[in-house]
Amino acid sequence: MPLSSEEVRRIAELARIGVSDAEAAAVQAQLNDIFELIGRMQKVDTEGVAPMSHGQDLKLRLRDDVVTERDQRERFQSVAPKVERGLYLVPKVIE
Amino acid sequence: MLNASLKELSAALAQKKISSAELTKLFLDRTSRLNGALNAFITVEAEKSLAQAHAADERIAKGDAQPLTGIPVAHKDIFVTKGWRTTCGSKMLSNFVSPYDAHVIERFNDAGAVILGKTNMDEFAMGSSSETSFYGPVKNPWNQERVPGGSSGGSTAAIAARMAPAATGTDTGGSIRQPAALSGVSGLKPTYGLVSRYGMIAFASSLDQGGPIAKSAEDLALLLNVMAGFDGRDSTSVERAAEDYRRELDRPLAGLRVGVPKEHFGEGLAADVGKAIEAALAQLDKLGAKRVSISLPNSGLSVPAYYVIAPAEASSNLSRFDGVRYGYRAKGYRDLADMYFRTRAEGFGAEVRRRILIGTYVLSHGYYDAYYLKAQKIRRLIADDFAAAFKQCDVIVGPTAPTVAFKIGAKAADPVQMYLNDIYTIPANLAGLPAMSIPCGFGKDDLPVGLHIVGNYFSEARMLNLAHQYQKATDWHEREPAGVRP
Secondary structure (H helix, E strand, O other): OOOOHHHHHHHHHHOOOOOOHHHHHHHHHHHHHHHHHHHHHHHOOOOOOOOOOOOOOOOOOOOOOOOOOOOOHHHHHOOOOOEEOOEEOOOOOOO | OOOOOHHHHHHHHHOOOOOHHHHHHHHHHHHHHHHHHHOOEEEOOHHHHHHHHHHHHHHHHOOOOOOOOOOEEEEEOOEOOOOOEOOOOOHHHOOOEOOOOOHHHHHHHHOOOEEEEEEOOOHHHOOOOOOOOOOOOOOEOOEOOEOOOOOOHHHHHHHHOOOOOOEEEEEOOOOOHHHHHHHOOEEEEOOOOOOOOOOEOOOOOOOOEEEEEEOOHHHHHHHHHHHOOOOOOOOOOOOOOOOOOOOOOOOOOOOOEEEEEHHHHOOOOOHHHHHHHHHHHHHHHHOOOEEEEEOOOOHHHHHHHHHHHHHHHHHHHHHHOOOOOOOOOOOOOOOHHHHHHHHHHHHOOHHHHHHHHHHHHHOOOOOOHHHHHHHHHHHHHHHHHHHHHOOOOOEEEEEOOOOOOOEOOOOOOOHHHHHHHHOOOHHHHHHOOOEEEEEEEEOHHHOEEEEEEEEOOOOHHHHHHHHHHHHHHOOHHHOOOOOOOO
């Protein structure tokens, strides 16, 4: 089932990626080729097969509930686009 | 020295025949001469490398050296490296100087190795040709009109052109093995969980695995000794006793059961590649290995399943790049939403945007069962195929890639053709199995062919054994490209 250009725009909206009309058309064609490839999966009967979510069936580890990190706020914020008094700055969202 | 093995370099350093500073300078000089043509490195900082080399020399003088102390290693620019710009091949991280080290970098630093530079790669490791980098395509040292493979193409080109004696890479669907094959070098993707993903910029977390790239299997074993190990900061890091991956190198191959999957020799495999692989199998016969015909019936479904699972995980992982905490932020935005839209449209290249869109779609409401859940079920079938195969054989051998290196630009406009490059490598990622590629001859236009070796979980030492015995009997891994034009 091919994707419509409307759907491409909706996905881009969900993914927070800006697309122009020209880009949307080009992406639409490529995505449809890719989904044709992906569609080969549907021919296989997977009734009763347990989904495999990971490379190995690992158990998640537990650790003691203790502080393991020290405060390195300044160092980590030194690479941020905009910071003030230890806060990340973004455009105002509340009037 | 440029062609020496790591063992030889280590001995030369120990015997003071050369200092780490001299060795590092040798490779830095070669890199500065060849990088303009090959574009294998994104970042080289000679002063930083030489400072580490001097420290290594002091350590050697004190008698405190480990096997890799003083040896320069080129790192894929996906491993965050403290004080070094780490870009992941993207405009999004073009200004990112990492405040911390990846676990892999820490391990090499602790071993006294020298960081030679950061190698070029497909943007966020999404590609099979090293063409999608924001920093321009990597050229194949065997023929500069060809791609080196990808995504770790900067690392494999650097090894092939003798710009570095050792390198690191990462492999999500073949990104160590396919470029190793196309560049004529050796590369290993360990069992999932063996090498920590901490500080390895995430693409698809259930598949991503770091590993070594070098000229020979023996070198890979030495590098894996340093890279592998438990790390509590990676929730999927495996807790196991340390191993010496060199321990089985010299074991004879007599009686080793080598599985040959019939599905990997059919339609789609280029005749020249098939011929080289057949010759390699004949060589293994001669070494006493026992060929077993096996079947991996669902392996043809690995590419479709992968292009659901990997983009799904990528769309989630790459949501962190929003222009707030690090990296690129667009200019001239109207409000917060507009800042996100512009930052991500401008900061990501076309292939990365495409994969984020695929991932967003397959995870979106109403499509989850049809795509993501279906792909996870197929993943199980593929893993089960391997489990059945490993009842009949000890290792699985076949081609790494269906063709030799293709021309730059040849597949750039056709994503599906590009994706099919990884048809033989993806199954091992989906199953979490270790796999490697070693040079096994030349195909059309004198371009290298890679032999793919897949082992059972945690059987790296056995795979390296096979590879080393093969390399003792052949010299494909010692061949170097003749005409790298500076």
